[in-house]
Amino acid sequence: MIPADFLLAVEHTPLAMAMRGELGGEWLFPIVETLHVISLAMVFGSIVMMDLRLVGVASRNSAVSKLSHEVLPYTWGAFLCAIVTGTLLFISKAHVYFFNLQFQLKFLCMFLAGVNMLVFHLGTYRHVREWDERHRPPSAARLAGALSITLWVGVIFFGRWIGFTT
């Protein structure tokens, strides 16, 4: 558990003060928040594109590995931007967000989505050559895709709910 003192110290840094508009720029928070939305849109959009292929619903004419090579750079690039903008939003009210239930559930969903991705990559995806072109991938891949969509929808829901509960 991160001690509350540390969270409060983070809130007193000049960067956090700037994010709260205490140094003048009252539009900084909404602008960073919008950049966060744009980043998460690319993260979620690209992940769903991949997941729907794994479930066997979309992009069925593309090989899974090819689509993965095409889409994943967008996912990781945007995820990096989401981390930077998300951290800036977080430090503005670090202790409020840290103890907020929706915030915690959002991170739980992201953690589970990460575990799901890892299991898929170390498991079924290692034999992708055997089912690369199949319109309907094996059930383990379809399950991973469906789980991923569900968890990322959870991330968006809890993320939006943070704004209504803090």
Next chain:
Amino acid sequence: MRKFSVDMMPAMLHVTHRWANWLANTGLSGWLQNEAWVVPTSQSIHIASVSVVFCCAVMISLRLLGLSASGRSVSQLVDTLVPWMYRALAVLLLTGVVQTIAEPVRQFVTPVFWWKMLMILCVLALTVWFARAVRRNAAQWDTAARPVGAKWFALTSLCLWVGIIFCGRFIGYTWELYL
């Protein structure tokens, strides 16, 4: 006829404020206002849908600008992604209508909402035109010698989508300034 000018903004907003008050007093709006879960749920679905549209638009635009490593041709990308954009746009319209009925004043009083609507109309018209042009003449769009309009379409639609997301988020931060 008077030329449109910035001076007319307050008058226009006065009219839209009246619409908002009328809508806010309808039974349907009253019901939606009382259900606290409706707006956040609708907004979450709205964000998930805009992600699909935005990601497809970015991938197509970067492909047209020659900035992506996509192995797919322009016409393949359009055939795969544009139908998903239209589906997500239908969900965006539905959830957008729900949010507007639930909080008409929040939406109608800020000019940012109307800029957003204007940009949506522009990007919709552009996208429909583009998708049709590609379908009609796939061979030409798939070569390096694409129509000159391709790069302009890509840049314009990228800017419009970023603008739309900005306006969408800024409705919530500006409406109280216009009450």
